[in-house]
Amino acid sequence: MCGIVGVISLDHRPLAVRRLKGMVDAIAHRGPDDAGYLVSRLQPQRGLADGFGAAFTDRQFAADHPALPVIDAPAGQQILVREPWNLFLGHRRLSIIDLTAAAHQPMADATQSLWLVYNGEIYNFRELRERLEGLGHVFATRSDTEVVLRAYEEWGIRCVERFNGMFAFALWDNRTGLLHLARDRYGIKPLYYLQREDTFLFASEIKAVLPYLGRPPGVDLLALNEYFSFQNTFSDRTLFEGVRLLPPGYFLTVHLGSGRVSTTRYWDFDFTGDLTLPRADIESQLVDLIRQAATRQTVSDVPVGCYLSGGMDSGTIAAVTAGCLGRIRTFTGGFDLSEAAAHEMSFDERESAERMANAFQSEHYECVLHSGDMEAVMPRLVRHLEDLRVGQCYPNFYIARLASKFVKVVLAGTGGDELFGGYPWRYAAAVGPTHEDYIQRYYQYWKRLVRNRDKPRLFHPDVVARLEQSRDDGAVPFVDHTVSVFKRVFPRDVSAATLGAQVANSLYFECKTFLHGLLLVEDKLSMAHSLETRVPFLDNELVDLACRIPIGLKVAGINQLERMDENLLRKKEEYRTRMHTGKNILRHAMSRILPPDVTGARKQGFSAPDESWFRGRAEEYIRQTLLDPAARLNEYLNPAFVAHTLDEHITGRENRRLLIWSFLSFEQWLQQYQTPAARPAPAAAASSAR
Numbered sequence: 001m002c003g004i005v006g007v008i009s010l011d012h013r014p015l016a017v018r019r020l021k022g023m024v025d026a027i028a029h030r031g032p033d034d035a036g037y038l039v040s041r042l043q044p045q046r047g048l049a050d051g052f053g054a055a056f057t058d059r060q061f062a063a064d065h066p067a068l069p070v071i072d073a074p075a076g077q078q079i080l081v082r083e084p085w086n087l088f089l090g091h092r093r094l095s096i097i098d099l100t101a102a103a104h105q106p107m108a109d110a111t112q113s114l115w116l117v118y119n120g121e122i123y124n125f126r127e128l129r130e131r132l133e134g135l136g137h138v139f140a141t142r143s144d145t146e147v148v149l150r151a152y153e154e155w156g157i158r159c160v161e162r163f164n165g166m167f168a169f170a171l172w173d174n175r176t177g178l179l180h181l182a183r184d185r186y187g188i189k190p191l192y193y194l195q196r197e198d199t200f201l202f203a204s205e206i207k208a209v210l211p212y213l214g215r216p217p218g219v220d221l222l223a224l225n226e227y228f229s230f231q232n233t234f235s236d237r238t239l240f241e242g243v244r245l246l247p248p249g250y251f252l253t254v255h256l257g258s259g260r261v262s263t264t265r266y267w268d269f270d271f272t273g274d275l276t277l278p279r280a281d282i283e284s285q286l287v288d289l290i291r292q293a294a295t296r297q298t299v300s301d302v303p304v305g306c307y308l309s310g311g312m313d314s315g316t317i318a319a320v321t322a323g324c325l326g327r328i329r330t331f332t333g334g335f336d337l338s339e340a341a342a343h344e345m346s347f348d349e350r351e352s353a354e355r356m357a358n359a360f361q362s363e364h365y366e367c368v369l370h371s372g373d374m375e376a377v378m379p380r381l382v383r384h385l386e387d388l389r390v391g392q393c394y395p396n397f398y399i400a401r402l403a404s405k406f407v408k409v410v411l412a413g414t415g416g417d418e419l420f421g422g423y424p425w426r427y428a429a430a431v432g433p434t435h436e437d438y439i440q441r442y443y444q445y446w447k448r449l450v451r452n453r454d455k456p457r458l459f460h461p462d463v464v465a466r467l468e469q470s471r472d473d474g475a476v477p478f479v480d481h482t483v484s485v486f487k488r489v490f491p492r493d494v495s496a497a498t499l500g501a502q503v504a505n506s507l508y509f510e511c512k513t514f515l516h517g518l519l520l521v522e523d524k525l526s527m528a529h530s531l532e533t534r535v536p537f538l539d540n541e542l543v544d545l546a547c548r549i550p551i552g553l554k555v556a557g558i559n560q561l562e563r564m565d566e567n568l569l570r571k572k573e574e575y576r577t578r579m580h581t582g583k584n585i586l587r588h589a590m591s592r593i594l595p596p597d598v599t600g601a602r603k604q605g606f607s608a609p610d611e612s613w614f615r616g617r618a619e620e621y622i623r624q625t626l627l628d629p630a631a632r633l634n635e636y637l638n639p640a641f642v643a644h645t646l647d648e649h650i651t652g653r654e655n656r657r658l659l660i661w662s663f664l665s666f667e668q669w670l671q672q673y674q675t676p677a678a679r680p681a682p683a684a685a686a687s688s689a690r
Contacts, residue, residue, distance in 0.1 A: 002093050002105070003030030003204040003527070004117040004191075006170050007212060008179055009086035010259040011198035012042055017085055022211030024090035027204055029384075030119075030527045031092025038106040038115055039085040042177075042256065089170065091117045094530055096409060099301050103143035109153060113174045116149045119204055120167030120189045121534065123296040128162060157182065157251055161266055164296075164540040168246075170202060179254040185267045186415075186538045187248030187516045190387075190523055194243045195261065200254050205524070206243055206386050207673075216673050217241040219636065221467050222481060224666075228458060229482040231448045231662055232390050232517045234489055239388060239669065248516060268491075269511050271504040275548040282553065283589040285545060290589075293539030294320040297411060305329035305407035307399065308356060308364070309606055310349030312583070312590060312598050313413030315356050317536055319593050321411055322360040329406050330362040333399040335608050336370045339616045344609035356598065367402045369395055371613040374664075375621045382668040384528040390517035392661045395608055397525045404529035414522060415537035418507065418515040419546040420583040421554035426510070427503045428561045435495060438502045442509070443486045449659045452479040458641050460634070489513060499558060500551045507551075549585060556584040610657045615650050622646065626663050632670035633663060 005023045007015055017039070024035055091105040106115050122128070125144035128151060133139065137150045144165075151159035152171055157180045160167075166188035171180045181202055183191045193202040194209055194217070201209045210216050223237035236244045246252055249267040254260075275282060294317055298304050306318040308330040322328050334350035350366055357364035374394050381397050382388075403410045417423060430442035450458050456479070459467065467478035489512050494505055519535070526533040536542070552558050558581075587599045614622060625631065626642050633642070642663055649656040 002091060002117075002119040003027035003208070004092075004119050004168065004170055005088075005090040005203040005208045006117065006179075006201070007088045008172075008200050008254060008256065009042075009198060010200055010254070010256065012086050013198070015039075015085050015088055015199075016212065019212045019214070020088050020090065023203065023208045024092060026208045026211055027092055029530055030204060031094045032530050033095040034091075034093035034101075034104060036091045036093070036105050036117075038087075038089040038117075040087040040172075042086050087172065089115060089117045089172065094408070094527075094532060096121065096300055096302055096532060098141050098143035100141070102141040103145055105145060107145050107149055109149060114149060114152065115172045115174070116145065116152075116169060118145050118148055118167065118169040119191075120165060120169070120184065121297075121299075121532070122147060122163050122165040122167060123299060123539070124162075124164040152180075157253070158266065160184075160251055166534070166538075168204060177256040179256065180251060181246055181254075182251035183246045183248055185249045185540070186511075186519065186535075186543075188519050188523065188535060188538060190520055191246045192238065192243055192387075193246060193252065194240075196242070198259065200261070206238065206240055207383075209243070210673075216675065217243060219674065221463060221470055222478075224463075224636065225455070225467060225478060226482055226485055227388055227666075228450050228455075228662065229447050229452075230486075230513075231658055232513060233387075234482075234485050234513050240673070245387070248512075269508050269543075269547060271507050271547050271551070273500070273504060273548060273550040275545075275550065279553060279585070282545075282549060283585060283592075286542075286586065286589040287592055289539070289542040289545055290316060290536070291320050291323070293536040293542045294411065295324045296539065297534045297536045298324055300409050302408040303329070303406070304409045304411065305331060305403055306362075306411045307403070307413070308332050308353045308362070309413070310352030310356065310598075311413070312587065312594060312601065313416035313537065315413075315594050315598050316416070316590050317411050317413050318356065318362065319360055320536075322362060328360070328362050329403075330357050330360070330364045331399055331403040331406075331410065332357075332364070332366045333395050333402070333606075334366060334368050335395075336368060337609060339371060339612050340609035341612045344612060347607055347609050349606075352598070352601075356594075359595070365402060365406065367398055369398060369608060371617040372621075373398065374608075374610075374613075374618060378664065378668050379672070380528070381525070382665055383672050385521065385524050385665075386669070386673065387520060387524070388662070388665050388669060389521050390514060391521070392608060392610055392657070393521045393525060395606065396521065397528065400526045400531055400533075401529050404526075404531040408530075409532045409534060410526070411534050411536060412522065413537065414518055414535045415515060415543075416583065416586065418511045419537060419543060420549075420586040421503065421507060421551065422582040423510070424555055424561065424582045427506045427555065430502060430506060431499065431561050432502070435497055438505070439487065439490075442506065443483060446486065446513075447482070449662055452482070454641075455479045457638055460636050460638060463636050499561065503551045503555060503558060503561070553585040554583065556581040610661070611649075611655050614657050614660055615652070619650060622660060622664065625667055626660075631667055632674070632676065633667045635670070635676075636666075637663070 009015055089106045106117050108115050122144040125147040129147050132150045135154060139146055160182045167184045168189035168191035169182055181191055190204060192206050203209050217240045220237050220239055220241040223233055223239050226233045236247055238245055250263050250265050252263045305328055306321050307314050308318045309332055318330055332350055332353040334348040337345055337348055377394050377397055381394055429445040430438050432438040432441050456464055489509055495501060522533050591599045645656050645659055648654040649660060
């Protein structure tokens with residue numbers, strides 16, 4: 001697991017070399033074990049590299065090359081440079097497989113025609129290596145990094161179709177003048193990019209491009225509109241203006257000669273449900289593939305542990321991993337429930353996790369979170385998160401910190417719900433007689449934060465005016481922009497005329513959006529502690545089988561799905577009580593591994609009792625942060641709307657914890673990543689929110 005950065009000058013002008021080291025340093029947490037750098041001069045005539053004489057590590061000094069100047073660096077580190085350079089690749093390494101210096105990056109082929117910076121793990125690298133050796137390739141390391149490089153030599157950029165794992169990489173092909181970026185099928189590893197005039201930048205985290213830019217990009221208001229609709233971003237936009245996220249299952253190519261940037265999708269989910277095997281055979285295959293996936297993902301030269309929430313998905317992974325490795329370390333988080341409401345008393349799953357840890361005989365560790373823990377961690381949390389996404393994720397930050405004290409790799413149960421139909425109340429919310437009804441109802445469900453009709457009152461008047469001018473859908477008003485974004489998630493030929501097709505489309509949608517958001521958050525918060533998270537449910541062979549399992553085997557009694565009254569208080573809990581149908585076939589299959597009280601338990605998300613905490617001890621912090629006249633969010637949001645939202649929640653009229661969390665996150669994000677506005681917010685921003 002690592003972090004990668006890079007810059008290429010498309011017009012062959014020299015790079016600002018003294019800014020390059022800061023880019024790599026910005027993601028040192030992703031790879032504290034090693035750092036590597038490559039700078040090169042590209043020929044304007046052909047767009048090819050003019051010698052790669054400056055690839056080096058932090059341990060090399062100017063004394064080795066006295067004729068070369070250096071970039072100043074802290075702690076006695078120096079980077080050798082020879083100007084004018086116009087290609088840069090940087091790498092930070094978290095050593096997991098092949099801990100030797102031979103696996104140092106950037107990594108090149110024997111002729112130095114190909115240079116690779118890579119983040120991730122290819123779990124089938126040994127099989128690919130054997131095949132490549134059979135084709136005549138000679139390997140110098142035991143690393144999966146070199147397998148990626150040799151695979152590209154043999155098969156070109158389409159080699160990504162052969163990789164079973166999680167990855168984001170950049171590969172400079174000196175023979176063709178092409179820079180390739182690629183991301184894994186599911187989006188487990190992030191990769192951002194930005195083109196500023198004739199300079200193309202990319203990085204594992206957005207913060208790594210900021211030292212080169214000198215000034216952070218402004219706020220992308222269309223992305224902000226998405227975030228305050230979905231508490232997520234469904235397009236490839238980010239809150240940083242101009243910074244895009246390469247979508248999962250895509251590779252991107254920069255054509256140096258023309259400056260053209262092209263993207264290509266090489267894989268996508270397809271929930272056809274066309275498997276016709278007997279149910280018992282499918283269950284047997286599921287068990288076999290889950291065992292195979294977990295075994296595959298335990299490959300490591302450093303200690304491996306497991307998250308253990310108390311639920312079926314993490315329990316499955318922990319059980320199988322324990323069967324493979326023997327005694328393992330497991331980690332869980334719980335909550336102080338002294339201020340919790342009755343419906344939040346089940347949020348603490350430590351008791352269930354401890355029972356499973358006892359059954360697996362794992363070395364078990366846990367932490368307990370209290371109402372003040374959110375306030376304590378918000379600055380560091382948002383600094384690492386940077387790309388605001390789904391849910392109140394601060395508990396995940398603490399549990400990742402706990403795990404990082406004992407292991408360098410941790411396995412998680414992420415993906416089981418999205419692949420096997422774990423959210424029947426969501427599918428029920430979208431049930432409709434026609435495809436159009438389905439889309440409309442499903443959109444209404446996913447508009448988690450602010451309704452479209454309330455957007456003019458949510459945003460500052462200046463922001464509303466700018467949003468009206470920044471439409472990317474022709475004549476579509478900005479309040480309807482998110483409808484277009486929502487629809488574009490689905491394939492063009494999507495159809496949802498039948499109930500089964502509607503649920504299949506919901507699985508597709510949630511894998512592309514909600515799961516993707518979870519994976520981004522997990523990556524950022526684990527890597528904040530130099531911890532690698534692996535997700536065995538997202539093994540290629542297991543995903544391929546899951547997509548082919550008929551929907552009726554995943555959601556039992558699918559024909560009984562019914563749309564719920566959206567005005568019901570705690571409608572999700574009500575639906576769970578009435579219809580406990582999700583992940584049916586997975587539950588039956590896992591009954592061979594887990595006890596009945598686990599496979600039969602209702603779905604329980606990992607969430608703190610924030611509804612109560614926000615009305616209790618955390619209330620003062622929330623008020624001081626959001627109602628401060630000098631709050632940065634007043635530059636973008638209507639203070640009266642924010643105050644009205646807090647009043648709704650604190651008085652108990654509404655549960656607005658998700659929106660309040662989003663306000664807090666956005667305020668902290670502005671403090672971390674945006675230069676304060678030169679002018680105060682106009683008085684018009686305080687107009688009534690009612």
